[in-house]
Amino acid sequence: MKWDEFADWGAHISQWAARYHETLRDRPVRAQTKPGEIAALLAPTPPEGGEPMQAIMADFERVVMPGITHWQHPRFFAYFAANATAPSMLAEMLVAAIAPQCMLWQTSPAATEMEGVMIDWLRQGLGLPEGMSGVIQDSASSATLSAVLTMREHALGFTGNKQGLSGQGRLRIYCSDQVHSSIDRAIWVAGIGQDNLVKIPSATDGTYGLDVATLAAKIAEDRAAGHVPAGIIAATGGTGIGACDDLQTIANVAEAEGLYTHLDAAWAGSAMICPELRDPIWHGAGRFDSIVFNPHKWLGAQFDCSVQFLRDPSLQRATLQIDPEYLKTSGAEVTNYSEWTIPLGRRFRALKLWFLIRSYGLEGLRVRIRNHVAWARELCEVIRAWDGFEIVTEPMLSLFSFRAPGDDAAQQRLVDALNDDGRIYVTQGVQGGRRMIRFQVGQFETTREDVMLAGQVIAEVAARHAADGT
Ligand SMILES: *Cc1c(COP(=O)(O)O)cnc(C)c1O
Secondary structure: OOHHHHHHHHHHHHHHHHHHHHOHHHOOOOOOOOOOOOHHHOOOOOOOOOOOHHHHHHHHHHHHHHHOOOOOOOOEOOOOOOOOOHHHHHHHHHHHHHOOOOOOOOOOHHHHHHHHHHHHHHHHHOOOOOOOEEEEEOOHHHHHHHHHHHHHHHHOOOOHHHHOOOOOOOEEEEEEOOOOHHHHHHHHHOOOOHHHEEEEOEOOOOOOOEOHHHHHHHHHHHHHOOOEEEEEEEEEOOOOOOOEOOHHHHHHHHHHHOOEEEEEOOOHHHHHHOHHHHOOOOOOHHHOOEEEEOHHHHHOOOOOOEEEEEOOHHHHHHHHOOOOHHHOOOOOOOOOHHHHOOOOOOOOOHHHHHHHHHHHHHHHHHHHHHHHHHHHHHHHHHHHOOOOOEEEEEEEOOEEEEEOOOOHHHHHHHHHHHHHHOOOEOEEEEEOOEEEEEEEOOOOOOOHHHHHHHHHHHHHHHHHHHHHOO
């Protein structure tokens, strides 16, 4: 492709993108395709000769678009939102054009230096203590894995990478029963084993935090049994119901026991730019050794962008740094972020944060988050008043869950019917052994009308179900 042709197509695609976003409300949120339908429309063998871009774009519309679930749809109330705001998207276009590889300072000085400054902007934005630094990763899963490996090495006096884990004693890591599955996977991959992830029961009301007395007792029990307690993982805003642990008391236990700590705030971290939302769930966050939050969820940075704050990055570097000859650079002392993470190659993710934060300002971002929280609470009260409906978990920031009349199977049928209807998209969960419907507000284009319309759609589809006797 010639570069002037590229420029024409680039302009065309920008136009396409703007129109797509302007007309999103007219599309069903969840893809309405059946498994295999899209694959059947793709050529089974690769073309031998090149095809014109015209034909490729036409097929994109015909084949791909019907199979897209629209994460940027204003009535996306499932999972957690993954906002791709316009300024962050423009930054990603520039990154796509430059295509830098940011593993070392030398391979992309601007990316490295901007990353350090963006981490510090966000540290200030989230009210974390001065001196905390950090690194941008692809996902919370990667950041959590890095933290668990650091916990492991810290507990083993940094001998695990060399000697392996056999004969080292049973490493034990503690968390609540509300943590995200990425914690379990990090434990598997780190060689610690699911049986050594000690899940402490969480409270069944309030902020659903883990029981700290049980945590302390488990650690004592493990020490008495000759095991090796290695770390504690806390959550601010768990995925299922938004569970928040009491960070101060957990940090007290960790300090007394000399344990490394990691805090998963992948979703709720973004809301911590609003000082009034920090009370009390964020108290003590600055005492954690490692904190992960995903600006690619609620803050508006295009996927992928996961920030890991670190109190003492030298511990994570001592765990992950490796310096083969071909990566050595001469000259002044610099930061090479690939020494802080598992992948060597790194994208230029700081640019979209810079575009995003400058374009909205922190206050512009706060307005959206505050609206989402207020509208979720408003809809929760509407649903609470309906006959036969029940609020299962109260709003935690902008997430709550409810049950419609009927048994567990009826809840799932209602979720499926709502998503087949297409006007909104929601997902299910389980709380206290009972199936419920999960509802979160977090998409940047969502209006109060969209949230209230969701209420109407739920009432309408549920009533239709009741009438059908299903
Ligand atoms: C989304 C989420 C994760 C996983 O994030 P990835 O970036 O997709 O790995 C982990 N923890 C919580 C609480 C989340 O909401």
